[in-house]
Amino acid sequence: MQLKMSKKIMKPDFQGEFTASILAAAASPEIISFAGGLPNPVSFPIREMEAATQKVLTEKGAMALQYSSTQGYPALRAWIARRYETMGVYGVEADDIIVTNGSQQALEMIGAAMVDPGDEILVEDPTYLVALQSFHLFDPTVLPVTINADGIDCDKLEQTIKAHPDAKFIYVIPNFQNPTGLTYSRAVRERAAAILKASNLLVLEDNPYSELRFSGEGGNSFGAYLGEQCCMFGTFSKIVSPGMRIGWICCRNKELRAKLLNYKSTADLHTNIFCQLVLAQYLEDNDLDQHIEKTKRLYKQKAEHMMACMRKYLPEGVTFTPTEGGMFLWATLPEGITAVELYRAALKKGVAICPGDPFYEYARNVRTFRINYSNSTDEAIETGIRILGETCRELMASSQD
Numbered sequence: 001m002q003l004k005m006s007k008k009i010m011k012p013d014f015q016g017e018f019t020a021s022i023l024a025a026a027a028s029p030e031i032i033s034f035a036g037g038l039p040n041p042v043s044f045p046i047r048e049m050e051a052a053t054q055k056v057l058t059e060k061g062a063m064a065l066q067y068s069s070t071q072g073y074p075a076l077r078a079w080i081a082r083r084y085e086t087m088g089v090y091g092v093e094a095d096d097i098i099v100t101n102g103s104q105q106a107l108e109m110i111g112a113a114m115v116d117p118g119d120e121i122l123v124e125d126p127t128y129l130v131a132l133q134s135f136h137l138f139d140p141t142v143l144p145v146t147i148n149a150d151g152i153d154c155d156k157l158e159q160t161i162k163a164h165p166d167a168k169f170i171y172v173i174p175n176f177q178n179p180t181g182l183t184y185s186r187a188v189r190e191r192a193a194a195i196l197k198a199s200n201l202l203v204l205e206d207n208p209y210s211e212l213r214f215s216g217e218g219g220n221s222f223g224a225y226l227g228e229q230c231c232m233f234g235t236f237s238k239i240v241s242p243g244m245r246i247g248w249i250c251c252r253n254k255e256l257r258a259k260l261l262n263y264k265s266t267a268d269l270h271t272n273i274f275c276q277l278v279l280a281q282y283l284e285d286n287d288l289d290q291h292i293e294k295t296k297r298l299y300k301q302k303a304e305h306m307m308a309c310m311r312k313y314l315p316e317g318v319t320f321t322p323t324e325g326g327m328f329l330w331a332t333l334p335e336g337i338t339a340v341e342l343y344r345a346a347l348k349k350g351v352a353i354c355p356g357d358p359f360y361e362y363a364r365n366v367r368t369f370r371i372n373y374s375n376s377t378d379e380a381i382e383t384g385i386r387i388l389g390e391t392c393r394e395l396m397a398s399s400q401d
């Protein structure tokens with residue numbers, strides 16, 4: 001049989017194919033992998049979840065196993081709405097929240113609701129690669145805006161908005177961005193908010209990592225500055241469990257929310273109600289902040305250990321941006337070697353990194369790479385970074401030959 005698949009699905013997928021090949025190579029148990037982004041199992045409250053599951057089955061068994069509403073379990077939505085107060089966003093109501101199948105689904109829903117082929121959208125450059133892949137499903141023209149150590153480049157943001165007044169939305173990750181681990185400073189947050197407020201752009205703020213701040217002080221969500229101009233995505237993946245696949249979109253614009261709900265009801269009827277009930281029960285019976293503290297303590301220790309190893313083993317000329325939270329570090333190689341070269345050479349010695357390439361819409365053969373610290377042992381971090389350092393030295397020496 002000759003398959004006649006859609007043009008959409010047959011389109012080249014640089015981000016997907018590149019990343020799949022890296023993760024496949026990194027999957028071998030002999031490889032020390034800093035390439036992925038798995039939460040450490042310390043962040044999974046297994047025993048508490050067992051108790052919550054038992055309670056849900058005993059007290060709400062029929063509801064847990066029945067079809068449910070597209071928007072999500074009201075008690076869980078109310079909990080999420082209240083949580084926004086800790087991010088400086090007041091007045092969010094349970095009705096503003098749609099529970100999604102991970103925050104990943106929120107990206108697809110927004111793409112479907114907002115983008116026709118050729119429509120312009122703005123993203124940070126680099127940005128979360130699966131967001132790029134999701135948006136690509138709807139054939140946009142992607143306009144990348146550089147992100148610096150203190151956040152999005154506000155001059156470039158202003159210029160891009162001016163040159164593209166019909167652009168539909170901007171997608172931003174202001175806290176411990178994936179891939180760079182960078183956080184917007186207060187000054188950049190405020191200036192960017194003012195620029196965006198004066199624009200016609202819908203602002204999509206993705207925020208999976210802000211709860212994982214282990215030092216320093218965070219800033220307010222864009223939702224605090226921009227009201228219903230800002231849709232906020234969130235997830236329980238990095239603080240409770242990615243396997244439960246529970247995320248959300250907070251959309252305070254009623255018209256858009258109705259369209260998102262239409263799309264979601266067609267896509268999947270509703271998010272897994274069993275998991276929503278168990279999660280809501282867990283949140284009712286336990287102190288989530290106390291649980292997150294445990295994860296933050298571990299990530300702080302891992303990040304500090306990885307940064308210390310980087311200072312010790314990486315040669316001069318390789319730089320990285322220190323982090324105060326999240327799960328990633330972002331490093332830059334000196335002129336003359338690319339991250340893909342480092343990836344290939346290090347993999348031969350048993351260490352996997354994630355070259356920056358798939359996180360950029362257009363840039364290729366870049367010198368930046370991402371490394372993850374959340375799920376490696378201290379020994380693996382030390383050995384892996386030592387090998388990366390040796391490999392960098394060899395590549396730097398041969399690039400000067």
Ligand SMILES: Cc1ncc(COP(=O)(O)O)c(C=O)c1O
Pocket residue numbers: 037101102103104105128173178206208234235236237242246247
């Ligand atoms: C920036 C960002 N957005 C969204 C997601 C998707 O998370 P989930 O679908 O598990 O909520 C991730 C996962 O790593 C991410 O880094």
